[in-house]
Amino acid sequence: MPGAYLAGLLVSIAGIAVLDARYRLFFWRSPLRAAAVMVIGLVFFLVWDVAGVHLGIFFIGRNDLLTGVLLAPEVPLEEVFFLVLLCWTTMDLFGALRPVVARRLDRADEGRRS
Amino acid sequence: MTGSATYALLAVPFLAFAALVAVAAGAVSARRRGAGARRVGSVSAAVAGVVLLVMTAVFNNVIVGLGVVAYDDALISGARVGLFPVEDLAYAIGAALLLPACWVLFDRPRGTRDERPVRSERPNQPPRRPEETP
Numbered sequence: 001m002p003g004a005y006l007a008g009l010l011v012s013i014a015g016i017a018v019l020d021a022r023y024r025l026f027f028w029r030s031p032l033r034a035a036a037v038m039v040i041g042l043v044f045f046l047v048w049d050v051a052g053v054h055l056g057i058f059f060i061g062r063n064d065l066l067t068g069v070l071l072a073p074e075v076p077l078e079e080v081f082f083l084v085l086l087c088w089t090t091m092d093l094f095g096a097l098r099p100v101v102a103r104r105l106d107r108a109d110e111g112r113r114s
Numbered sequence: 115m116t117g118s119a120t121y122a123l124l125a126v127p128f129l130a131f132a133a134l135v136a137v138a139a140g141a142v143s144a145r146r147r148g149a150g151a152r153r154v155g156s157v158s159a160a161v162a163g164v165v166l167l168v169m170t171a172v173f174n175n176v177i178v179g180l181g182v183v184a185y186d187d188a189l190i191s192g193a194r195v196g197l198f199p200v201e202d203l204a205y206a207i208g209a210a211l212l213l214p215a216c217w218v219l220f221d222r223p224r225g226t227r228d229e230r231p232v233r234s235e236r237p238n239q240p241p242r243r244p245e246e247t248p
Contacts, residue, residue, distance in 0.1 A: 037216045061184035090209040093162035101158045
């Protein structure tokens with residue numbers, strides 16, 4: 001079904017956006033800073049993608065799940081959404097882990113001192 | 115093993131760049147907020163990276179299995195994690211190195227206020243009057 005992959009990506013992105021909003025992890029912590037990180041991530045990975053496509057390493061496989069909209073040869077529209085998902089997931093994880101890691105490290109330090 | 119190192123070599127400059135940014139962020143973080151902050155940042159990013167690797171392993175098997183993406187067997191090492199080339203994992207590593215580092219670097223150095231609730235953000239100054247002189 002054309003568009004199924006995009007739909008799956010959008011549902012996933014909605015999920016991490018909800019987590020972000022609920023726990024103030026990334027965009028909901030600092031919107032501008034998050035936007036800057038996201039833009040850098042997208043540019044970084046798109047350059048990587050285009051280089052890989054240019055070298056002929058990977059390309060669109062045989063499927064009927066894509067919309068068929070291409071941003072560049074062998075770079076489907078869906079790739080941008082995949083990269084948004086990758087970057088946002090990374091930063092949700094990082095945002096969620098920081099307080100946990102800080103607490104753990106503090107406790108470990110105290111344990112060592114006493 | 116058939117195949118080649120082309121895909122693996124492609125990752126080298128990108129991971130090197132991401133690693134450089136990560137080291138820079140570590141240095142900046144330590145200078146601004148002390149070695150403890152650097153440790154929290156790097157441990158958090160490392161754990162996030164491990165989780166991402168696991169998530170990538172699941173996700174990539176799905177998209178390669180469904181034929182969303184395919185690879186030229188002559189340009190990859192041939193080592194696979196299930197269905198996808200092991201080189202794909204470099205994306206997750208790159209993300210964990212680069213993005214948390216950028217987050218740290220884009221932190222506006224205003225004391226140690228950042229990690230607290232937003233309430234203390236506003237300085238105790240009277241609101242500036244709009245445009246006293248045009």
